[in-house]
Amino acid sequence: MKLGLALYNALTAANVPADKAEAVVDALEAEMQNQLATKHDLAQLELRLYRALLIQTLTLAGLMVAIIKLL
Known part of the structure; x- marks a missing residue:
């Protein structure tokens, strides 16, 4: 080094x-x-955060659709 x-x-x-x-x-x-953290560590973190945000967004969209159907 x-x-x-x-x-x-x-x-x-x-x-x-x-x-x-x-x-x-x-x-x-x-x-x-x-x-x-290495570049690889940060790339893995970015991917995990992206997936978590995607799941959260899809969950909220599904809840909104369910609430609208109930109205």
Whole structure:
């Protein structure tokens, strides 16, 4: 990972011991892996939201038709 290497180099240039710099990079990469969404994650979320909104819209349309028939 370019970011990890750049961070490692910056930390070691600032006189941080290599083992501690590596620990920081590893911790950051692990956190990014768990907390950040990828493009694929966002695409899946978009699809789930689209489906949920479609179901909600169709349900409301069906309820409106049923209410109109009752009148």
